[in-house]
Amino acid sequence: MPPLLRVEGLKVYFHMPRGLVRAVDEVSIYLNKGEIIGIAGESGSGKSTLALGIMRLIMPPGFIEGGNIYFEDTEVLHLPEKVFNSEYRWKRIAMVFQGSMNGFTPVYKIRDQIKEVLEVHGYGGDPDQRVNELMKMVNLDPSIADRYPHELSGGQKQRAFIAMALALNPRVLIADEPTTALDVITQTHIINLLKQLRKELGISIIFITHDIALMSMITDRMYIMYAGRIVEHADAADIVRKPKHPYTKLLMEAVPDPSKEYIKGIPGFMPDLARLPPGCRFQTRCPFVMDICKREEPRLKRVENSEVACWLYG
Amino acid sequence: MSLGDTVIETKDLKVYFTKGGLLSKKSVVKAVDNVSIKIRRGEVLGLVGESGSGKTTLGRTTIGLQVPTEGQVIYYDSKGFSHVINPRNITKDIRRKLQMIYQDPYSSIDPYMKVYDALRQPLYYAGVRDRAEIEEIIHKAFDDVGLPYDLLGNYVFQLSGGQRQRLAIARALMMDPDYLVADEPVTMLDASLKGLIVEDLKKINQSRGLSILFITHELPVAKVIAHRIAIMYLGKIIELGPTKRIVENPLHPYTQALLQAYPRLEPEARDKLFKVNVRELELVWPKSGCRFHPRCPFVMKRCETEEPPLKEVEPGHYVACWLY
Numbered sequence A: 001m002p003p004l005l006r007v008e009g010l011k012v013y014f015h016m017p018r019g020l021v022r023a024v025d026e027v028s029i030y031l032n033k034g035e036i037i038g039i040a041g042e043s044g045s046g047k048s049t050l051a052l053g054i055m056r057l058i059m060p061p062g063f064i065e066g067g068n069i070y071f072e073d074t075e076v077l078h079l080p081e082k083v084f085n086s087e088y089r090w091k092r093i094a095m096v097f098q099g100s101m102n103g104f105t106p107v108y109k110i111r112d113q114i115k116e117v118l119e120v121h122g123y124g125g126d127p128d129q130r131v132n133e134l135m136k137m138v139n140l141d142p143s144i145a146d147r148y149p150h151e152l153s154g155g156q157k158q159r160a161f162i163a164m165a166l167a168l169n170p171r172v173l174i175a176d177e178p179t180t181a182l183d184v185i186t187q188t189h190i191i192n193l194l195k196q197l198r199k200e201l202g203i204s205i206i207f208i209t210h211d212i213a214l215m216s217m218i219t220d221r222m223y224i225m226y227a228g229r230i231v232e233h234a235d236a237a238d239i240v241r242k243p244k245h246p247y248t249k250l251l252m253e254a255v256p257d258p259s260k261e262y263i264k265g266i267p268g269f270m271p272d273l274a275r276l277p278p279g280c281r282f283q284t285r286c287p288f289v290m291d292i293c294k295r296e297e298p299r300l301k302r303v304e305n306s307e308v309a310c311w312l313y314g
Numbered sequence B: 001m002s003l004g005d006t007v008i009e010t011k012d013l014k015v016y017f018t019k020g021g022l023l024s025k026k027s028v029v030k031a032v033d034n035v036s037i038k039i040r041r042g043e044v045l046g047l048v049g050e051s052g053s054g055k056t057t058l059g060r061t062t063i064g065l066q067v068p069t070e071g072q073v074i075y076y077d078s079k080g081f082s083h084v085i086n087p088r089n090i091t092k093d094i095r096r097k098l099q100m101i102y103q104d105p106y107s108s109i110d111p112y113m114k115v116y117d118a119l120r121q122p123l124y125y126a127g128v129r130d131r132a133e134i135e136e137i138i139h140k141a142f143d144d145v146g147l148p149y150d151l152l153g154n155y156v157f158q159l160s161g162g163q164r165q166r167l168a169i170a171r172a173l174m175m176d177p178d179y180l181v182a183d184e185p186v187t188m189l190d191a192s193l194k195g196l197i198v199e200d201l202k203k204i205n206q207s208r209g210l211s212i213l214f215i216t217h218e219l220p221v222a223k224v225i226a227h228r229i230a231i232m233y234l235g236k237i238i239e240l241g242p243t244k245r246i247v248e249n250p251l252h253p254y255t256q257a258l259l260q261a262y263p264r265l266e267p268e269a270r271d272k273l274f275k276v277n278v279r280e281l282e283l284v285w286p287k288s289g290c291r292f293h294p295r296c297p298f299v300m301k302r303c304e305t306e307e308p309p310l311k312e313v314e315p316g317h318y319v320a321c322w323l324y
Helices: A047-054 A081-087 A110-120 A127-137 A142-146 A154-165 A184-201 A212-216 A236-241 A246-253 B055-062 B092-097 B115-125 B131-145 B149-153 B161-173 B191-208 B219-225 B243-248 B253-261 B267-271 B301-305
Strands: A005-016 A019-031 A036-040 A062-071 A093-096 A172-176 A204-209 A221-226 A229-235 A301-303 A306-308 B006-019 B027-035 B038-040 B044-048 B070-076 B082-084 B098-101 B179-183 B211-216 B228-233 B236-242 B311-314 B317-319
Touching: A005 A047, A019 A036, A019 A047, A019 A062, A019 A229, A036 A047, A036 A184, A036 A212, A047 A062, A047 A172, A047 A204, A093 A154, A110 A127, A110 A142, A110 A154, A127 A142, A127 A154, A127 A184, A142 A154, A154 A172, A154 A184, A172 A184, A184 A204, A184 B253, A204 A212, A212 A221, A212 A236, A212 A246, A212 B267, A221 A236, A221 A246, A229 A236, A229 A246, A236 B267, A246 B191, B006 B055, B006 B211, B027 B055, B027 B236, B038 B211, B044 B055, B044 B191, B044 B219, B055 B098, B055 B179, B055 B211, B092 B098, B098 B161, B115 B131, B115 B149, B115 B161, B131 B149, B131 B161, B131 B191, B161 B191, B191 B211, B191 B219, B211 B219, B219 B228, B219 B243, B219 B253, B228 B243, B228 B253, B236 B243, B236 B253
Parallel strands: A036 A204, A036 A221, A093 A172, A172 A204, B044 B211, B044 B228, B098 B179, B179 B211
Antiparallel strands: A005 A019, A005 A062, A221 A229, A229 A306, A301 A306, B006 B027, B006 B038, B006 B070, B070 B082, B228 B236, B236 B317, B311 B317
């Protein structure tokens, strides 16, 4: 069975005063039906840009330089904007944005804001009933829809936003740092909700976070992103048990753990995406850097059960 | 490391805010409610709680940025004198000794200032006018946080997030403080930087014997730096004890849930739901009894009516819960 969503060689660049920033550079990922995949990386690695690219929401000075996105068998990246907007965006692929719990306007009730989404996209049924259904789907009492955003806690707002994303029954949900602003207890409740939605609705989820530990607890497969490129891709279990790329290893060591006496960091910082050095993008921070790393950029290749872009693996 | 005598003490500290009043009903938010803690010289006290628990307000009040509604904050200087800290009558000399670093290094320092000026200005206001002396203090602070001197000529916006946070730390250290409030200093930073900044602060604590109130919502982060941990919930300290005991033997159901809910590298978990027996926070303020009772899995009749006091359960380990 072909994947539900397939991104191939996507390039999202930005024209900046300091030069061309290659925020997402030839990234390929796929998502199977009913799967939860994760995209992990630190800020500036391009993971949010990748998500916005899939939604075709890149605004100038950003632009899509190349690549293809297939939804089932249809190429959607080059569809006319009008068609994409009426057929795909929010209808088949919806997104919970980073910080979206603050994405509600404070002056309207939650119900009216969700109803607006339904109206704009031409929902046929009874909108009020749909809002109630959606609220129940995210384990909120329907009466909460009649409140204003400021009357909700952070977790409730996040649930309400997820409800809004689910309004038109999308097949793919992109969740960009959906729990970053929440406390840990609320975070676990939201993660449980996403797992429950996958089970009950069969929805496929792209989960984006900088927290690799959290990601390991929810995703089936993980992509590790660094400076605009995927550097490692494998089943979550394989990544956690046998990380291959030095960056993945360091990311895992940086996870704060109640049983550890220290937290490790990764010294150095990401290269300027407008002035990339020749060779591997991680060379400036890599503890195992070799001569070849400074000359040629490694490509993703299969090593055991993983795909990894690193010269350590030949 | 041996810890000295008390440097900062709060006595039955209360900070209330009134909200509403014009169009809506007036209500009182008890951001800090009857908090009595002592921070010793050279100690790092981890203050852990979720957003809205009052930890930042408590921190701000201890350095005289917020007027207490009731109760007192007392600062004991190195000569043995005690000073009541209140923004209404705090002196410049005492201000210098109590410093703070903020959560967001992108908004706490003017991005269009040169790094050198961002450091020179507070020194100027503190009365240091001699060029050579300014230079010496700045260089020493830069050494402490491991920043290279050639950054001094850059603009603040040219620095990375980690460098900015180090600059914020350097700026606080220049004043040679006795006590530092670090308000979520690593929350905005990437996983790769978090560990480095925490290690920096740990080193500074050890080399300078500086007392730090380390505010965070991440218990595992507090664990690696703090000597003692205080757990705050809706304005109250609900558990306080040596770090090791809090992590190994958490007593309050809220502390237990905080530890349980923290994500670990655990791909086996992906098919299961998280086990959390604590309910999600709702915006309901319990009218009486224990503040945690609407979310508590072990709630009893008594919890709904009576508020539990902070009680010593084992040496130095206090908890406010009727289970004990």
